[in-house]
Amino acid sequence: MDPNCSISDRISISENGLTFLWNWRRPIRDGREQRDLISIISLCENFRFGSCDKWRCDLDKSGVFSVAPLRKAIDSMALRRCGPPTMWLKTVPTKIRMFIWRGRLDRLSTKVNLIKRGVHLEDDLCPPCKEYLETINHILLECRKAVDVRRNIKYWADWIPDSVSSINDLLFFGQSPELGQL
Structure with a gap:
């Protein structure tokens, strides 16, 4: 060469x-x-x-x-399209930005995604609640633990919306200028 x-x-x-x-x-x-x-x-x-x-x-x-x-x-x-373009806010740590990016692409290692990739697991249920499939939407939006965390963050920082229906709603809000003011 x-x-x-x-x-x-x-x-x-x-x-x-x-x-x-x-x-x-x-x-x-x-x-x-x-x-x-x-x-x-x-x-x-x-x-x-x-x-x-x-x-x-x-x-x-x-x-x-x-x-x-x-x-x-x-x-x-x-690249497939999934919502608005990613904004890389410098005030957000790199690990968090990468987590958000992978979450938007549904590339986080949830149990459902691991099973799709051929990983053998005992079950595909969410570990904290043991009631629903562990998908990206469930662990970040629907699980009662996620709801409690969002409620506590809203109380502490007063910036998360009351109702979020999809991962893109949550992530789009997380890219808002108000986040830089925390």
């Missing part, structure tokens, strides 16, 4: 199209690596190669590559 190689060292243009001259440390594996490589190659078809050795990117009107338009293009193809 040569980290200082140029684009022309790895891609050549002929009448048959683009030819890629990879120099991998190991062969590409089947499955996800193979699919990712095919996706990258298909994305490269949108780039124009000129006489000078530089990328021209069609994602931006200027033709100059920058990370922001590429990130937006990848996000629009790869």
Whole structure:
């Protein structure tokens, strides 16, 4: 591998199209690596190669590559939409921001999600109440322990709404400017 190689060292243009001259440390594996490589190659078809050795990117009107338009293009193809965009408030600790982000995507390790991933568990009930399935909505909104915690926070800080019907309602409210004033 040569980290200082140029684009022309790895891609050549002929009448048959683009030819890629990879120099991998190991062969590409089947499955996800193979699919990712095919996706990258298909994305490269949108780039124009000129006489000078530089990328021209069609994602931006200027033709100059920058990370922001590429990130937006990848996000629009790869990410599912779930409510309003995430606001990363600096006043909220990173662990809490990551918890909120994973909660919005339903990627927290609840019992229901673990069972979906093939983890064997004795049951899928909420440990504190033993009455309902342990889903993200239940543990953060419906469980009597969660209701008690929200009631205590409301009493202490006076900023959580009285009724919340979904995780997005709670998280959207948690992103409000009032949170920065606590």
